[in-house]
Amino acid sequence: MAKERLLVVGGNAAGMSAASQARRLRPDLDIVAIERGPYTSYSTCGIPYYVADLVGPLSALIARTPEQFRDQHRIDARTGHTALAVDCTAQRLDICDAAGHSYREAYDHLLLACGARPIRPALPGVDGAGIYGVATLADGEQIHQAIAQHQPRRAVVIGGGYIGLEMAEALVRRGLEVALVEAGPQVMKTLDPDMGALVADALREIGVALYLGERVEGFELNHGQVCAVTTDQQQLPADIVILGLGVQPNTTLAEQAGIPLGVKQAIKVNPRLQSEVDNIWAAGDCAESFHRISRQPVHIALGTVANKQGLTAGINLGGRYATFPGVVGTAVSKICKFEVARTGLQEQEIEALGLAYVTASIDSQTRASYYPDAGEIRVKLLAERGSGRLLGGQIVGVEGAAKRIDVLACALWAEFDVQTLIGMDLSYAPPYSPVWDPVQIAARRLVKEL
Amino acid sequence: MAKERLLVVGGNAAGMSAASQARRLRPDLDIVAIERGPYTSYSTCGIPYYVADLVGPLSALIARTPEQFRDQHRIDARTGHTALAVDCTAQRLDICDAAGHSYREAYDHLLLACGARPIRPALPGVDGAGIYGVATLADGEQIHQAIAQHQPRRAVVIGGGYIGLEMAEALVRRGLEVALVEAGPQVMKTLDPDMGALVADALREIGVALYLGERVEGFELNHGQVCAVTTDQQQLPADIVILGLGVQPNTTLAEQAGIPLGVKQAIKVNPRLQSEVDNIWAAGDCAESFHRISRQPVHIALGTVANKQGLTAGINLGGRYATFPGVVGTAVSKICKFEVARTGLQEQEIEALGLAYVTASIDSQTRASYYPDAGEIRVKLLAERGSGRLLGGQIVGVEGAAKRIDVLACALWAEFDVQTLIGMDLSYAPPYSPVWDPVQIAARRLVKEL
Helix, strand or coil: CCCCEEEEECCCHHHHHHHHHHHHHCCCCEEEEEECCCCCCECHHHHHHHHCCCCCCHHHHECCCHHHHHHHHCEEEEECCEEEEEECCCCEEEEECCCCCEEEEECCEEEECCCEEECCCCCCCCCCECEEECCCHHHHHHHHHHHHHHCCCEEEEECCCHHHHHHHHHHHHCCCEEEEEECCCCCCCCCCHHHHHHHHHHHHHCCCEEEECCCEEEEEEECCEEEEEEECCCEEECCEEEECCCEEECCHHHHHCCCCECHHHCECCCCCCECCCCCEEECHHHECEEECCCCEEECCCCHHHHHHHHHHHHHHHCCCCCCCCCECCCEEEEECCEEEEEEECCHHHHHHHCCCEEEEEEEEECCCCCCCCCCEEEEEEEEECCCCEEEEEEEEECCCCHHHHHHHHHHHHCCCEHHHHHHCCCCCCCCCCCCCCHHHHHHHHHHCCC | CCCCEEEEECCCHHHHHHHHHHHHHCCCCEEEEEECCCCCCECHHHHHHHHCCCCCCHHHHECCCHHHHHHHHCEEEEECCEEEEEECCCCEEEEECCCCCEEEEECCEEEECCCEEECCCCCCCCCCECEEECCCHHHHHHHHHHHHHHCCCEEEEECCCHHHHHHHHHHHHCCCEEEEEECCCCCCCCCCHHHHHHHHHHHHHCCCEEEECCCEEEEEEECCEEEEEEECCCEEECCEEEECCCEEECCHHHHHCCCCECHHHCECCCCCCECCCCCEEECHHHECEEECCCCEEECCCCHHHHHHHHHHHHHHHCCCCCCCCCECCCEEEEECCEEEEEEECCHHHHHHHCCCEEEEEEEEECCCCCCCCCCEEEEEEEEECCCCEEEEEEEEECCCCHHHHHHHHHHHHCCCEHHHHHHCCCCCCCCCCCCCCHHHHHHHHHHCCC
16 A cells, blocks of 8 residues: 655745654655755745845755755655646646656645745836846845846835845845835835834935835836836836835645635635645645734734744644644844834734724833943834733834844733733843833833823 | 821832832822932942943933932932831831931831842951942942952952852953852852853853852951951952842841731732831832742842832822732843843742643754854743643843743743743744744743653
């Protein structure tokens, strides 16, 4: 009798976490992982730092190679192989190998961990050379090579989300003139506008030209190579263009197979990460998450979620029982001089839920005011009016600011109210904090608004 | 009719937080604060950094002066005034002013915020010149002056708690040869021995000579000035001696007045911070706290607790209602290259409670492994066997390590189990963390022990 087979589509965080976990629990399982690109298990989040020449070589971003998976984990990880179609009834997958030959693999369990792809707007010239999305390590490699080979002078980044901003900073570090175009009125729209404005200032400080409220209409090409970005207000010269317009779940394969999709076309999953089709699972950037504060399904494409979902799926695929408990919307990034963090719901999201809320923002310092290198930190908290329950928090500040968001994430997880946050026994020593931690100073301000 | 009067004994964190808060809520109240020393509202925790010449001048450590309290808050803060005796029945306090004259003040409400005093063992020579405790800003000032004036070459620090260790480091920074004598088998006994050993290594690395398991028996004096410390094993030459043997609540006044004391002779208080005597309140280092994990009263002399208790007492004295929710034993300090943090219960404390428990320690990094300046961090977690409920955590690591303790403090507050910690939506970006935060890596290890 043939061995039971787990087939994984996608060789990065979610897929390989699941495969590794399943292997640990079920040494008997036949595990095959299909990855379209050349690399497995790498740090997508490290790409801007690689492009900036802050980290490297490229291999430093790779946690495990296909060879390591094969030799150390007996996982048959096949790079350069693309999944073409799922037959859910026959339980088999059509695959195209690196040489372009199609073949077919049967599965007992299929895990879709196909990730997400950068949104590429259908604009004139968008397929020109020199226009890059940032979603895979291969994208990072191409951008890095393009800078080395073509020595571009002017870059235009489209989109003011965290990837766009991190890439803008990286390109400034590489000596390029950088313009950033954002259709909305602010950068970092996962923050409220007041907090986003601080981030915009930090970008301008390092010389990024910000064009907010400006819509890209197309790309000028010269012999197929991008030379300018046309917006509804101007033309910006560009030797290289980075698309930072966000990502969408890679779920064409799932959709064509009739696997039900949910919010933002992400694959619907239950807490065990099962899709609605028998023996098909999904995890990572192609799958939904449950938001513990809004109580709604969401699509959040982050490495933390992908790893946790992968682990959960892997435990279940390994024959045990685990559930993914959902998210509270935590994210952090480094943008120029600032550490930028958020968790929970922002104003717009709370309004969309129809909840009454209050907010408070405070300016404090990352260390005791008299301690060397004490620097600025702004904390904004949001709470439900009436109950005082914490709904969200945002932090922008210098070194030492960001990781404080985890206390708020934990407080959200515990469904604490603001008063509880004030009483909590948080740590203090002059090198790390004022005696009231800034998150507690913000909480003290917020209770006055309730 | 005379105004209602609040009399506060102790002009630092707890006392002046309470006085300020009471002032805000009751503009009509007559508020008098008695402080034995020359300063009000200062950062005791900043003293080692002041001695190290890392921060300064001395005034930088003072949040508010008596003049500011008088002019901005209408609080009559009297420095150099010592409380002599409380008459609980007549509701009055005998005081000795700066000139040595006694006088008497009546009170409607008395807040005892007398702080704590360094333990001074009754050993031969202990009252010699050049032997300093570290509890008040005046102590810090004296030590700083002594170094400037006498240029001591050799220092002996007695006691390996956080004050002793911070002072040892400060004295090394000032160019002294430093020996540290600790009667117990480890430094930093608020950590488990395995974690404390890391801290000891860091001290040795900067040249501190550690003598563990060695008991001080006396002090050699030369014309009244200390010149050596005699232990049960050797004589250590010393031009200056720092006592870091811990503190005890300053409750002689309370005891003599018949105010009931509790654990470690701290004043017994209810959650509103009322003592067991009518109209007498207590807050800060002279008062008890309730430990939310051991469910027992404890004495924890830390600025965080003092400030929170002061705020709570002040709200109540201001005519509103507030309770101090207790502590979970959180503390953090910077010892040489390490950030050292702990919360909850350590092994010894858990054993004393008779609980069955498991532990796990992991070594990880403060940033993504490929990111510049990624440094070592060790996290130890302790959980109840059977339930998996988190009981405590300890962290020793380089920059960025310490504040992670707050997540564990919050998780303890929420009475989370280790599995919950694994699922929690903590932040990740390569400059701040591996994709699984070290506290979650430790949690993943710990669940395997349950």
